[in-house]
Structure formats: structure tokens, C-alpha cells
Amino acid sequence: MQQENTGLAGYIRKTFALSETDVRTYSPLTLAFIGDAVFDLVIRTCVVECGNAPVNKLHKKSSKLVQATAQAELYHLIADQLTEEEAAIYKRGRNAKSFTSAKNAGIIEYRTATGLEALVGYLYLTDQMSRLLELIKPQIDKLVSIS
Template identity: 40%
Template sequence: MLSLSAYRSLFFPLGTDDLMEAQIQQISPAALAYIGDVVYELHIRMWYLMPPKQSRLYHQNVVAQVRAEQQAHYLQVLEPKLTEEEQRIVKRGRNAATKLKPKRLSPTIYQQATSFETLIGYLYLTNPERLTELLGCLPIATSESNALLQDHCRDNL
């Protein structure tokens, strides 16, 4: 298992000082969601990496977590914990999502999922520590480590 510092250096190669706030504000919500999608899927893949499983089970677990419906649910889980700035980013993501017509989802689910990905992308670029905290609040799997994260999240965020 990777140490937390090794995980952070692998998962968050950009430090918080690498991009200026003005540069980040110029990044479109769609681009933030694009980055957020990749970062979130990598987080989920790392989460399910251990214990080893058959490829089919690994894939099923990951796909279940990266579906738009699940991301929309996770946004609802996180919303009470978000700062004003994070809520503003979520709103930017939601407004950007209204320009596209989803094929298999309701517009609301699509907007929430895009908002979730926008938030993840934004925090990846601006505050990896906060992103780590919020990702730790997601009820991804039932395990002892997840239960400890949930307790920490409930008590501290």
C-alpha cells in the first residue's frame, strides 16, 4: 500500500502554487470537469485496487462508482460540507452542463454529475488536501478504513 505522501505525489503532481488563481478562473467548467473525471476515476481505481480481484469484478466495481448517477449522489453527500467557493464552482459546473443534451440521463442528473466533476477538477488544481478530505467523505465501499474516514468526515468537516 502506498504511503499518504507517495499517494499524494502520484495523484497530485501539481502543487497548489503551480497555477495562479487567475489562470484557474480562466479554465472553463467543461475543462475542469474533464480533468475532474480523470482524477475521480483514478481515485476509484486506486480504491478498488486491493485486494486483488478478477478483472471483471474490478471493472464492475469501478464502473458502478463512476456512473453519472453515482456522481450525482456523491455531490448531494458532499454539498453540506462545501465552502462558499466550492459551492460557486459547483454552480459553474451545473450551468455549463445545461448546454449539452444528455442521451440516457435526465438533465438534472447530468448537471449534478458535471458539477461533481467540475468540483473535483477545481480542487485537484487548487487544493489537493481539501480534495483528499472530500473524497474521504464518500461512502465508496464498506470497509473498516472507509468507516474510519466516514467518522472523521462526520466529526471534522
């Protein structure tokens, strides 16, 4: 499902003349790889925009929200809002066989977080940033409450 190149991913593809690939052909762990970075970038952007602070404080705030435990919690908050297609992407990511594990989370939380990251990666690569932000807004609201 490729959308018009209106988001950051589309802009990057256009700028660097990258060929369009059907994102549904990517492995779920590839989607999770990019989704991890995108999720982190969104959270860090919000942390920075909440106010200037020493970098270690910014890191602590963002780390709380991007760790596997927090991502698994977020998934449970939004699970019933996912479309059929989004739920399928999430499940592919959750069920993917990863050779790494989380430092501070159990296997179930880690797999749930991997599924969420795969979904984030999918939404980013298909230029659905507004949908992505709508889904992760509960995590952003949590950030505002701890600021």
C-alpha cells in the same frame, strides 16, 4: 487560487515545465474534463487497494461509483460541507451547456455530476488533494461497504 506545487498536478506542471494558469479562468467543462479523470483514478485506486481481483470485477465495482447517478448522490451528501468558493465552482459546472449526455442518467443527475466533476478538477488543479479526498470519502466508504 494557486497553491504551492505540492500535489500531483503541481508535480506534473514542474516536471514538464508547464506554465501556471489561474484555474479560475478555465471553463467549467474543462474543469469537469480533468475532474472526471481524477475522480475515476481515485475510485480505481481504492478498488485496486481493496484487493486483487479479475479486471472485470474491478471495473464493475468502480463503474458503480463513477457513473453520473452515483456522483449526483455524492454531491447531495457533501453539498452542505462546501465552502462558498467550492459551491460557486460546482454551480458553474452544473450550469455549463454540455453537448453530451449521460448514458444511464437523467439530465438533472448528469448536470449535478458535471458540477461535481468541475469541483474535483478545480481542487486537483489547485493542489488541494486532501480537501478533495475529504469530500469524496463518503463514496470511498460506500466502496468499502460493497467490497
